[in-house]
Amino acid sequence: MxxxxxxxxxxxxxxxxxxxxxxxxxxxxxxxxxxxxxxxxxxxxxxxxxxxxxxxxxxxxxxxxxxxxxxxxxxLGLTEKRRVAIVGYGRLGGALHGYRGLADRGFDIVAVFDDDPAKIGTKAGELTVASMDTLERDLRDLDVEIVILTTPTYVAQEVAERIAAAGVRAIMNFTYALLDLPEGVKVRPVDLSVELQVLSFYLARSS
Amino acid sequence: MxxxxxxxxxxxxxxxxxxxxxxxxxxxxxxxxxxxxxxxxxxxxxxxxxxxxxxxxxxxxxxxxxxxxxxxxxxLGLTEKRRVAIVGYGRLGGALHGYRGLADRGFDIVAVFDDDPAKIGTKAGELTVASMDTLERDLRDLDVEIVILTTPTYVAQEVAERIAAAGVRAIMNFTYALLDLPEGVKVRPVDLSVELQVLSFYLARSS
DNA sequence: ACATGTGAATAGGTTCACAGCT
DNA sequence: AGCTGTGAACCTATTCACATGT
The missing domain is CATH 1.10.10.10 (Winged helix-like DNA-binding domain superfamily/Winged helix DNA-binding domain)
Structure with missing residues (x-):
């Protein structure tokens, strides 16, 4: 091994x-x-x-x-639960929060963040939407290991830097930003349109 | 080339x-x-x-x-618009429907399907949620090229077979089912928990 | 002078085929 | 007999290094 x-x-x-x-x-x-x-x-x-x-x-x-x-x-390091936060709590963030199969596999969503004052403080399942103002402190306090990043693209780099600075070493990136982060932070880009574009290529090819 | x-x-x-x-x-x-x-x-x-x-x-x-x-x-075959349908219109399906960046890249969502009578006929953006009863016919009539599959896992194989039978040759599979479909149907699995598990591996490895 | 395009070298993954164990 | 585990062969992809073209 x-x-x-x-x-x-x-x-x-x-x-x-x-x-x-x-x-x-x-x-x-x-x-x-x-x-x-x-x-x-x-x-x-x-x-x-x-x-x-x-x-x-x-x-x-x-x-x-x-x-x-x-x-x-x-x-895979799944014997213990992993502590996950969702940063950017829009439609996609909400859908992921409810995604059965994350919890099933030991991924605990322990916090959700948004910067919209209308959302902050409202209920999100059993959690409360937290403000981005306290992002670094909360991530540290809650011992978050993985962040699911679903902010708008234009703030993604800046937010990602704050997340990395808070000691989080794994980011699942749903934004269109190409994140540039320090060594040691593992980013998994999940670009849904990339997947569709690849499918499009195979369609164009085979017809 | x-x-x-x-x-x-x-x-x-x-x-x-x-x-x-x-x-x-x-x-x-x-x-x-x-x-x-x-x-x-x-x-x-x-x-x-x-x-x-x-x-x-x-x-x-x-x-x-x-x-x-x-x-x-x-x-990539992106010079013309691609006609896409979302099958399974839950939280995730809804989020994908609203995902800016699909339309931007020439992917037109032309139909959304669900089998929940409470949802069928309701508005989904500019579309109306269609019944699964007419899935095959609608997919053909609308000339759908790509399906985004977000049904519950336990019906995914069955629904995917119907989609393939309707002549759709590309499926983006968000369910946990491992789809078994005829040659010529390109399936792109998008398992969000797989991505998290891979991140988990790298976390376990580097600490 | 400079940056592409590409054969050659290297690295990384997959498949084969069979030795080794139960 | 049957199925794993693995070196070897093969294939695919990446990197190198330089000839080629502007």
């Missing part, structure tokens, strides 16, 4: 989802081919990926679903 | 965004290093990527911003 390739990391959550599905229907053991078919890849890929994490299977048998779930969750 | 690598395709929308930014601040020509810095990559990568599309630059000078925008948009 010296060095796990990036692409393998990207597939681990997929495997985890498949394994959870398998578990809920009562499957105790899967082999690499079954898992591959569920995950939409091939058996060799599955074995190679899992081999980076250690020798997790049993030759002649396959992988124990329960054990594998635990192991992957452990590698 | 025989065969453009997948990874290059994934970067083209990024370049496009950077070039649009450059244009709005009045920059007429960029070189590969400048574009690389904006896009968060390196100059060699930029030149290689763009070389797949043809000889678009001028040696000794750089790339004409306007011309390059047109060329990339053309390759």
């Amino acid at each position: 010296d060095h796990v390739p990036d692409q393998t990391i990207n597939r681990l959550p997929i495997y985890l989802r498949c394994l959870n599905q398998a578990r809920t229907v009562g499957i105790a053991v899967v082999n690499s081919l079954q898992l591959a078919q569920m995950a939409g890849t091939n058996a060799a890929q599955v074995r190679k990926d899992l081999s980076y994490l250690g020798e997790l299977g049993t030759r002649g048998i396959g992988y124990d679903v329960e054990a594998l779930i635990h192991h992957i969750a452990d590698v | 025989d065969h453009v690598p997948d990874q290059t395709i994934n970067r083209l929308p990024i370049y496009l965004r950077c070039l649009n930014q450059a244009r709005t601040v009045g920059i007429a020509v960029v070189n590969s290093l400048q574009l690389a810095q904006m896009a968060g990559t390196n100059a060699a990568q930029v030149r290689k990527d763009l070389s797949y599309l043809g000889e678009l630059g001028t040696r000794g000078i750089g790339y004409d911003v306007e011309a390059l925008i047109h060329h990339i948009a053309d390759v």
Whole structure:
């Protein structure tokens, strides 16, 4: 488990989802081919990926679903809950807050921020919308590890810098800004229009 | 432009965004290093990527911003508007409908569907929420090319099959279902919890 | 002089195929 | 017998370095 390739990391959550599905229907053991078919890849890929994490299977048998779930969750750092804040509480922020499957996977939304005075202080599920004025202090106080950034694009860089300054080291960036942040802050850009543009390319190509 | 690598395709929308930014601040020509810095990559990568599309630059000078925008948009099939439908009009579907930047980039939301009788017939921006009963017919009639799928996970496979049967060849899948569809239907999974899990891995790794 | 475009070198990932274990 | 784990082969993508063109 010296060095796990990036692409393998990207597939681990997929495997985890498949394994959870398998578990809920009562499957105790899967082999690499079954898992591959569920995950939409091939058996060799599955074995190679899992081999980076250690020798997790049993030759002649396959992988124990329960054990594998635990192991992957452990590698992904999902054994403990992660504390997440949403910064920018518009429609998208609200939708993400309600997104079943974040909480399910151990991501606790512990705060939501907005700079609109009309929103500050109002209820957001079980939380209250907090002001951006106290962003740094609140992020530190609440020990936030990951921020979901859904502000308007034009303030994103500035807000992201404040978030980084507050010691947050992971940002899921839904804005169109290309964030330029210090080394050590991991940004995951999620540009929904990029995904559509890629689909558009394949449409243009195949027609 | 025989065969453009997948990874290059994934970067083209990024370049496009950077070039649009450059244009709005009045920059007429960029070189590969400048574009690389904006896009968060390196100059060699930029030149290689763009070389797949043809000889678009001028040696000794750089790339004409306007011309390059047109060329990339053309390759991505963005010169004409793309007709998009949202299937599953909950919080997330609603947020995506309002997402500025889809329309900006030529993605027209032409229909939204839901199976909740309380929602059907209500206004959704300038549209009216349509019933799932007429999904296939409506998708065909409206000539929908791309579907954004935001139904509950447990109906996703079934609905996706209907969408594919209606001739739609590109699906942006926001559900947790691992869709199994015929060859020729391009699915782009967008699993927001996967992104968070990947971030979680890097947090676990670096601390 | 300067920046592109591209073959060559390198790195990174995937697939193959089989040895090794149960 | 059956399935994992893994070196080797293969393929894809990135980086280098320089010839090429303006």
